Amino acid sequence: MRLLIVEDEKRLAVSLAKGLTAEGYAVDVVHDGREGLHRAGEGTYDLVILDIMLPGLNGYRVCAALRAAGHDVPILMLTAKDGEYDEAEGLDTGADDYLTKPFSYVVLVARVKALLRRRTQGAGASPVHVHGDLKVDTAARRVFLGEREVTLTAKEFAVLEELVVRAGQVVSKAEILEHVWDFAYDGDPNIVEVYVSALRRKLRAGLIRTVRGAGYRLEGER
Numbered sequence: 433m434r435l436l437i438v439e440d441e442k443r444l445a446v447s448l449a450k451g452l453t454a455e456g457y458a459v460d461v462v463h464d465g466r467e468g469l470h471r472a473g474e475g476t477y478d479l480v481i482l483d484i485m486l487p488g489l490n491g492y493r494v495c496a497a498l499r500a501a502g503h504d505v506p507i508l509m510l511t512a513k514d515g516e517y518d519e520a521e522g523l524d525t526g527a528d529d530y531l532t533k534p535f536s537y538v539v540l541v542a543r544v545k546a547l548l549r550r551r552t553q554g555a556g557a558s559p560v561h562v563h564g565d566l567k568v569d570t571a572a573r574r575v576f577l578g579e580r581e582v583t584l585t586a587k588e589f590a591v592l593e594e595l596v597v598r599a600g601q602v603v604s605k606a607e608i609l610e611h612v613w614d615f616a617y618d619g620d621p622n623i624v625e626v627y628v629s630a631l632r633r634k635l636r637a638g639l640i641r642t643v644r645g646a647g648y649r650l651e652g653e654r
Contacts, residue, residue: 434610435458436471438464440486478505479505499526508531510535529547565577584631584634588630594607595640599650602643
């Protein structure tokens with residue numbers, strides 16, 4: 433899952449990004465309303481965390497513009513505690529939920545997960561993906577191989593999730609990097625191979641096939 437944070441308080445934005453990355457999400461951060469609208473409008477995000485008091489374009493206008501353009505991405509709006517901005521107005525412009533600052537990080541994560549779960553279920557897709565003897569529950573973030581539960585790190589799970597939701601299809605290294613890491617990642621792209629190797633060790637060597645020059649494909653049970 434890929435999230436966008438639009439927040440001009442840089443320390444808060446960085447803190448949220450670090451925490452959500454540790455939860456296994458790919459997170460991008462921008463600090464300006466116009467840039468937030470541009471990135472969210474690209475349609476590559478599963479959820480947007482949107483502050484109201486932003487330079488360039490406030491959160492209400494960003495939200496309203498996204499909805500007017502037909503984007504249905506879930507939006508979690510962050511509101512000021514002093515009541516200067518009305519939560520009801522935020523919801524009226526199309527936000528799906530709101531949090532009042534200061535808020536608990538635990539509550540934020542719970543809201544994010546609830547909105548993502550609602551989006552998945554609303555689209556008619558099951559959060560449980562079964563591929564042969566492999567079962568991946570993207571809502572509970574649990575993986576089973578046969579009757580055995582396999583413990584994965586957050587990044588390992590995110591890579592596996594990209595493969596299992598497109599089981600049988602070739603997923604390129606670039607696509608995995610884009611959805612599991614973030615747009616600012618400029619490290620070694622071979623990091624994907626490291627995580628694929630780890631998944632093969634923990635699951636089964638033949639489960640993930642390398643398609644030379646194209647990417648990776650999740651194979652059936654052998």
